[in-house]
Each structure stands twice: as C-alpha cells, then as structure tokens.
Amino acid sequence: MCLSHNSINDLNTRGAERELHRDVEERTVFLAQVKTRRCKASYERLYQYYAPRICAFLRQKGADERISQEIMQDVMTRVWHKADQFDEKKSSASAWIFAIARNRFIDVIRQSKRSEVDPNDPLLAHREEPAPDSRLQQGERISALKAAISELPGDQAEVLQLVYLSGMTQQTAADRLSIPLNTVKSRLRLALEKLRRRMEYV
Amino acid sequence: MAQYHPDDEWLTGYASGAVNEQTSVLVATHLTYCPQCREEVARQEEIAGAMLDALEPEDAAAEICAREIAAPASRSVGAKGEAAPRGSFNAIAPAPLIQYVYEKTGTTDIDRLPWSFYGPGIERAILVEDKEGAIVRLFRAQPDAKFPDHEHGSDELTVVLTGAYSDHTGRYAVGDVQCAPKEISHRPVVEKGEICIALVVSEKPAVAKSFAVRMAQRILGR
Numbered sequence: 078m079c080l081s082h083n084s085i086n087d088l089n090t091r092g093a094e095r096e097l098h099r100d101v102e103e104r105t106v107f108l109a110q111v112k113t114r115r116c117k118a119s120y121e122r123l124y125q126y127y128a129p130r131i132c133a134f135l136r137q138k139g140a141d142e143r144i145s146q147e148i149m150q151d152v153m154t155r156v157w158h159k160a161d162q163f164d165e166k167k168s169s170a171s172a173w174i175f176a177i178a179r180n181r182f183i184d185v186i187r188q189s190k191r192s193e194v195d196p197n198d199p200l201l202a203h204r205e206e207p208a209p210d211s212r213l214q215q216g217e218r219i220s221a222l223k224a225a226i227s228e229l230p231g232d233q234a235e236v237l238q239l240v241y242l243s244g245m246t247q248q249t250a251a252d253r254l255s256i257p258l259n260t261v262k263s264r265l266r267l268a269l270e271k272l273r274r275r276m277e278y279v
Numbered sequence: 280m281a282q283y284h285p286d287d288e289w290l291t292g293y294a295s296g297a298v299n300e301q302t303s304v305l306v307a308t309h310l311t312y313c314p315q316c317r318e319e320v321a322r323q324e325e326i327a328g329a330m331l332d333a334l335e336p337e338d339a340a341a342e343i344c345a346r347e348i349a350a351p352a353s354r355s356v357g358a359k360g361e362a363a364p365r366g367s368f369n370a371i372a373p374a375p376l377i378q379y380v381y382e383k384t385g386t387t388d389i390d391r392l393p394w395s396f397y398g399p400g401i402e403r404a405i406l407v408e409d410k411e412g413a414i415v416r417l418f419r420a421q422p423d424a425k426f427p428d429h430e431h432g433s434d435e436l437t438v439v440l441t442g443a444y445s446d447h448t449g450r451y452a453v454g455d456v457q458c459a460p461k462e463i464s465h466r467p468v469v470e471k472g473e474i475c476i477a478l479v480v481s482e483k484p485a486v487a488k489s490f491a492v493r494m495a496q497r498i499l500g501r
Contacts, residue, residue: 129336136337145337158355168321171328179296179327189300190382192307192375194317200373202280202454204314222329241327242334246297247288266287272326 102216108170112160123170124153131178137242138182148185152178169219182244218276225275233268236261281313281454285436289458290316294323301407301415301480304379305456308438308478311373312454363387371440371476380417383407389476392417400424400469412482419476420444420469428466433482435459442475444468451477 104126107119131152135145155177163173183191194201229237239250247265251258284290285306292298293306310317363377366387372380381387383406397403400421407415412433420426422442436458443452446465451457459465469475 129338130331130334132337133334134331137334154355169325169328171332172321172324173328175328175331176324178331183296190303190379191296191300192304192379194307194310195374198311198374200311202312202314205280219325219329222325223333226326226329226333237326237330240291240297241295241323241330244296246292249297262288265291269287269291269323269326273322276322276325 104170105165105215108156108160108163108173109165111157112163120157123156123174127156127174128153131174134175134178134242135182138186138244140182140186144186148178148181151185152181155181165215169215171219179244221275222272225272229268229271233264236264237268240265281309281316281456283449283451283455283457284313284316285309285456286458289436290319291323294320295327299413301413302436304375305436305438305478305480307375308373308440309454309456311375368392376440376478380406383415389419394419398424398427401426414481416479417476418479419474421474422469422471424469424475426467428464430464431459431461431481433461435461435479435481437477437479440476440478442473443470444475444477445470 104123107116107122110116110119111123128149131149132142132145135148136142140148152174156174159177163170180191180193183189226234226237235254236250239245239253240247243250245253247261248258251261254261285293289298289302289306293303293310298306310320363381364387367389368377368380368387371389377387380392384392384404386392392404394402394404397418401424402419404417404419405414406417407413420442426444436456437451438456439451439453441453443450444467445451446467448457448459448463448465450470451467
C-alpha cells in the first residue's frame with residue numbers, strides 16, 4: 078500500500094521540534110515510497126517539487142528552455158524507473174536527483190560520458206572502521222547544511238553557485254569573476270570546510 | 280587503502296560534473312579504492328542537492344507536470360551501451376575503467392590491448408589521443424623498470440592498478456593517484472616483485488628530458 082494523503086498530512090504535522098527538517102525528510106520519504114511501493118502519489122509530489130527546479134538548474138548550466146524541459150522529463154522518468162537504486166541511508170532525495178540531472182546534462186549536452194563507481198564492484202574498498210557515529214540524522218544534517226549555505230559570505234556563495242549549479246571548472250569560474258584561480262580555490266575550500274563542520278556537528 | 284588522493288579540484292570537478300570523460304574514469308577508479316574520497320564526493324553532492332532546493336523554480340515546468348505525472352511508466356529510458364565482456368582486465372580494474380577500456384579498444388583481455396614498446400621493460404597502450412590534445416594511456420612496466428626522466432606538457436594524473444612505483448614525491452601503490460603538475464620532472468621506478476599497471480591521463484604527451492630519449496621516442500613513434 079502506498080502513502081495516502083492522510084499519511085502525508087500525518088508527516089506534515091509531526092512534532093514541532095521536527096518542523097525545521099520536515100520537508101527534506103518528507104521528500105526522501107516520498108522517494109523511498111516510489112522505490113518500495115511504486116507509489117504514484119509520492120511521485121506526483123516529487124515531480125511538482127523537482128521539475129521546476131531541475132529546469133532552473135539546467136538553464137543555469139546553459140541549456141535553452143526547450144532542451145531543459147526535455148532533459149527534465151528524462152530525469153524525472155529516470156527517477157521513476159531507477160528509484161530502486163536510491164539508498165535513503167546514503168543520500169537525500171535532492172542529492173540523488175541532482176546527480177541524475179548532472180549526468181543527463183553531461184550525456185545529452187556535452188555528449189560526453191561520465192564514469193560512476195559500481196557499488197557491487199568486487200574491488201570496492203570499505204572503511205576499516207565504520208564512519209564516526211557522531212553524525213547527525215539526515216534531516217538535521219541537511220537543514221544545518223542549508224542554514225550554513227545561507228550564511229556564507231557573498232564571495233564564497235558566488236563561487237559555490239558557479240561550481241555546483243553552473244557546473245564550471247574552477248578555471249572557468251576564475252575567468253568569469255576576473256579573479257585568480259587560487260582565489261577561487263581558497264574561497265571554495267573555506268566554504269566547504271564551514272559546510273562540512275556544520276554537517277557533522279550541531 | 281589508497282594513501283594518495285586526487286587534488287580537491289578533481290574531486291570537486293567530479294562531484295559538480297565539470298571534469299572531462301577521461302578524468303572522470305580516473306577519479307571513479309580511485310573512488311573504488313578509496314572510501315574517504317567517496318564520502319567527500321557524496322558530501323559535495325548533498326551540498327549541490329541543497330543548492331538545487333534553493334533555486335528559484337522555473338514556472339514553465341508546471342504545465343508539463345500536469346501532463347507527465349500521469350504515466351511515468353509509459354516512458355522508457357535509453358539502454359546503456361553494450362556491457363563489457365569479462366576478460367583478464369576484470370581482475371585488476373574497477374568496473375568503470377573496464378567499461379571505458381572496452382569502449383576504446385574493444386577488448387577486456389590485457390594481452391590484447393594495443394601495447395607498444397615505450398622503454399626497457401615498459402609498454403604503453405594508447406586508449407585515446409584526440410584532436411583537443413587529450414591523451415589517455417595504460418602503462419605496463421616490469422618490476423624494477425625505470426621510466427626515463429620526463430617533464431609533462433600538461434598536468435598529468437596517474438592511478439595505479441597493480442604493483443607500485445616510487446619517485447622523489449612518494450610511493451604510489453594500488454588505488455593511489457599522483458597529480459603531477461606540468462612543472463615537475465620525475466623519474467618513476469617500479470618496485471620489485473610485481474608488474475605495475477597504471478592509467479595515465481594528460482593533455483599533451485609528456486616531454487622526455489634527454490635529447491637521446493626524445494630522439495629515440497620520435498623514431499619509435501613518440
């Protein structure tokens with residue numbers, strides 16, 4: 078059985094202390110529902126939320142309106158068909174969907190191939206000791222991350238945008254901003270260090 | 280477990296999608312051997328996902344939603360390229376590299392790769408050499424083999440698949456990545472005991488330092 082509108086409402090009205098993390102967890106739950114139960118209602122919610130954002134992302138990378146809509150439809154179709162590969166313990170819905178959109182852009186627009194690690198590779202190495210357990214719950218981590226992104230100084234946020242959303246190399250970002258490559262590298266490093274700290278600790 | 284990792288710039292480029300095809304296969308090869316770098320890439324994808332959430336939604340997508348949501352199952356996604364058959368290369372290379380080598384050479388049998396003489400005890404197989412100057416090679420070097428002292432026409436990335444080699448910057452074993460900037464000149468020496476096979480990605484061919492080696496390489500085809 079799949080998530081009814083009632084249970085969606087239940088999700089929406091969980092305790093106030095969870096309020097801040099609500100929508101991240103909700104989307105990850107929706108995607109897990111698509112994965113385990115082929116739930117159309119959950120897919121609909123994901124579509125309404127992500128379709129306009131994927132289009133915005135592709136436009137930022139330079140695709141025109143028509144192409145960005147075509148790629149978006151392909152991305153969302155993949156979300157439906159490949160939901161079995163989503164692992165809610167490893168990533169949020171947004172990170173997973175970002176990766177699909179990034180890869181489709183590389184395939185279709187850059188006509189290039191992207192190599193991915195095969196999670197079933199016999200050569201895959203694992204940590205000797207499990208990752209430290211001090212980590213926050215996914216919803217808490219994501220909302221801490223979002224708060225930290227919004228608090229970044231403008232020059233660091235700008236570099237982050239060009240790198241992750243526009244998909245520029247650091248050299249291209251430096252050229253765009255008319256600043257030295259090393260300045261781009263140091264702004265990015267500072268930003269990533271801050272975000273990493275906030276994702277790991279309260 | 281890998282001791283030498285790609286520079287931050289390459290990991291970020293892999294997470295953001297900015298790296299080219301050959302750098303992506305080299306990074307994915309390293310990631311197979313390196314759980315720490317996999318976690319770093321996953322963290323950066325979370326950052327990108329959070330930024331995707333914060334984007335101003337494109338209104339134009341709204342009407343498509345209404346049409347498309349109805350039947351996701353009626354659309355299909357394109358099939359992947361032909362899967363690489365199992366060959367002797369499978370024993371020493373991670374899946375993304377096996378697929379890449381198969382696409383470029385049509386084989387996954389190590390001995391059927393297009394090896395040519397590079398130096399005493401050293402063979403090289405060129406996988407890609409394109410007009411833009413990208414060059415992707417596998418090297419197979421016998422234990423104790425010494426590479427000629429060379430500089431690079433561009434930054435050069437190496438990932439080790441079997442055995443190990445050393446130069447003045449360190450010792451590189453399975454899964455390790457050496458990022459050799461174009462300024463450095465180095466003379467890798469392969470360790471005793473095991474054949475060293477490595478994937479090397481660069482933009483232009485390395486420039487051998489000594490005139491004699493350069494002439495020899497020119498006569499031999501590079």
